[in-house]
Amino acid sequence: MASVANKPGVATPRVTLPGTRFHRVRKTVQTVCVVIFILLPLFNVVRFDLPRQRFYFFGAELWISEFSIIFLSLMFLMVTIAAVAMIYGRIYCGYLCPQTIFSEAATSLETAIDRMVNRKLSNLTPGVRRVVGIALFSMVLLPASVFVTFVFVSFFVEPADLFHRLLTLDIRTAGGIVGASVTLLTLLDFAFLRQRFCTAICPYGYLQGMLADSHTLLVHYQDESGKCIKCEKCVRACPMGIDIRRSSHQLECTHCAECIDACSAVLGRLGRESMIQYAWGDAGKGVTVERAWYRRLGLRDGKRVAILLLLLFYATGLSIAINMRQPVLVRIMPNRITLYSKGADGLIHNHFRLVASNRGSADATVTLLLADLPAVRLLGTDAGLTLKPGETLQREFDVAGSETAVNPGVNHLRILAHVDDGQKDETFAETFIAPMETVEPVANQK
Ligand code: SF4
Numbered sequence: 001m002a003s004v005a006n007k008p009g010v011a012t013p014r015v016t017l018p019g020t021r022f023h024r025v026r027k028t029v030q031t032v033c034v035v036i037f038i039l040l041p042l043f044n045v046v047r048f049d050l051p052r053q054r055f056y057f058f059g060a061e062l063w064i065s066e067f068s069i070i071f072l073s074l075m076f077l078m079v080t081i082a083a084v085a086m087i088y089g090r091i092y093c094g095y096l097c098p099q100t101i102f103s104e105a106a107t108s109l110e111t112a113i114d115r116m117v118n119r120k121l122s123n124l125t126p127g128v129r130r131v132v133g134i135a136l137f138s139m140v141l142l143p144a145s146v147f148v149t150f151v152f153v154s155f156f157v158e159p160a161d162l163f164h165r166l167l168t169l170d171i172r173t174a175g176g177i178v179g180a181s182v183t184l185l186t187l188l189d190f191a192f193l194r195q196r197f198c199t200a201i202c203p204y205g206y207l208q209g210m211l212a213d214s215h216t217l218l219v220h221y222q223d224e225s226g227k228c229i230k231c232e233k234c235v236r237a238c239p240m241g242i243d244i245r246r247s248s249h250q251l252e253c254t255h256c257a258e259c260i261d262a263c264s265a266v267l268g269r270l271g272r273e274s275m276i277q278y279a280w281g282d283a284g285k286g287v288t289v290e291r292a293w294y295r296r297l298g299l300r301d302g303k304r305v306a307i308l309l310l311l312l313f314y315a316t317g318l319s320i321a322i323n324m325r326q327p328v329l330v331r332i333m334p335n336r337i338t339l340y341s342k343g344a345d346g347l348i349h350n351h352f353r354l355v356a357s358n359r360g361s362a363d364a365t366v367t368l369l370l371a372d373l374p375a376v377r378l379l380g381t382d383a384g385l386t387l388k389p390g391e392t393l394q395r396e397f398d399v400a401g402s403e404t405a406v407n408p409g410v411n412h413l414r415i416l417a418h419v420d421d422g423q424k425d426e427t428f429a430e431t432f433i434a435p436m437e438t439v440e441p442v443a444n445q446k
């Protein structure tokens with residue numbers, strides 16, 4: 001199994017400082033994030049349900065036919081990520097990213113198991129202890145990988161459906177094969193890759209480099225008067241195995257602040273402050289120096305205020321658009337294979353098709369009404385059409401009228417679709433086609 005991602009070739013043992021300031025904050029935030037990560041798909045806050053072709057966004061169930069809102073929602077998420085990256089740098093990487101959280105958890109677990117094995121089985125050879133440690137670690141890592149994969153795939157498949165597949169050990173269907181493959185990848189990731197994923201695979205670090213400017217939050221080392229005692233503790237504390245003293249802009253740096261804690265712990269004993277700190281940009285102005293609350297929050301220039309306003313504007317527009325959407329989608333199409341027909345009832349019939357989709361969370365009944373052409377009536381939709389949540393139904397119906405009561409040729413009418421849940425009626429402008437000449441009664445048409 002991989003050890004901590006220390007710099008290749010550097011044999012310094014890693015240190016952890018669990019009681020220190022940023023470490024404690026980070027672990028608290030990460031715990032909250034894990035809970036949110038698990039709850040998001042369960043409560044339909046965010047899920048791109050691929051089998052059902054739905055996008056769940058803050059409780060709203062968007063259908064694939066509502067692509068414009070889905071697109072705007074995804075764009076909103078992207079703009080938010082870009083804005084956070086510009087203002088707060090790689091704070092997402094260090095505090096919020098599941099890859100970081102589970103990689104660090106895997107490292108801590110492995111270290112704890114190794115320590116326990118070395119303590120309790122000290123009579124065995126180091127090689128045997130190592131094998132026992134790997135076996136114990138794998139026994140925990142496998143179910144943990146299944147659980148993490150379950151949560152991750154829940155962002156794309158309904159959790160109840162996924163749970164059923166898991167219980168039946170489904171590795172025959174496409175979904176089951178994907179789930180098993182992702183579990184294997186997760187296992188390999190947390191066994192061998194961990195933080196190397198951040199520099200080898202994840203594009204966010206590269207993206208951050210493009211979004212940062214002179215006011216972006218970063219972890220900064222400053223030693224103008226040569227006071228660094230060169231204890232190297234910041235290097236040994238770094239989960240990414242880098243030396244922050246070289247540059248604040250190293251691709252590997254996730255702004256986790258473990259090096260700040262390390263330096264504080266060492267220099268604190270000498271009555272001095274850490275030489276590493278969070279700062280707004282390379283100018284190195286520490287975050288605690290600012291007095292105005294908005295500058296402390298990172299709103300340090302007009303660009304940031306403009307971006308915040310843009311996000312607020314975007315979020316408001318998006319929530320209005322989501323709330324204005326009709327839960328029941330109704331479409332009415334004339335069937336013009338025959339312009340009209342004459343029925344056994346002696347009336348002229350025009351054929352139509354009603355297609356209704358219930359995108360809401362309760363049953364809904366669609367009833368049709370006619371307007372503007374009193375001489376015709378509806379046939380075939382008397383009871384209305386009742387739809388369960390998520391259901392799409394279609395029904396053929398006729399508009400029929402006496403030939404003598406309508407104009408020959410084209411007559412205009414409106415079909416109103418009324419939904420019983422208070423949704424606004426939808427109106428369809430249609431035409432009723434009657435013969436240009438008198439049609440012979442059915443019995444005389446030979
Ligand atoms: S250099 Fe410091 S902030 Fe950057 S990853 Fe290492 S410990 Fe975290």
Ligand code: SF4
Pocket residue numbers: 228229230231232233234235245262263264266267275276
């Ligand atoms: S922990 Fe602080 S004092 Fe020690 S080497 Fe790093 S920057 Fe210098």
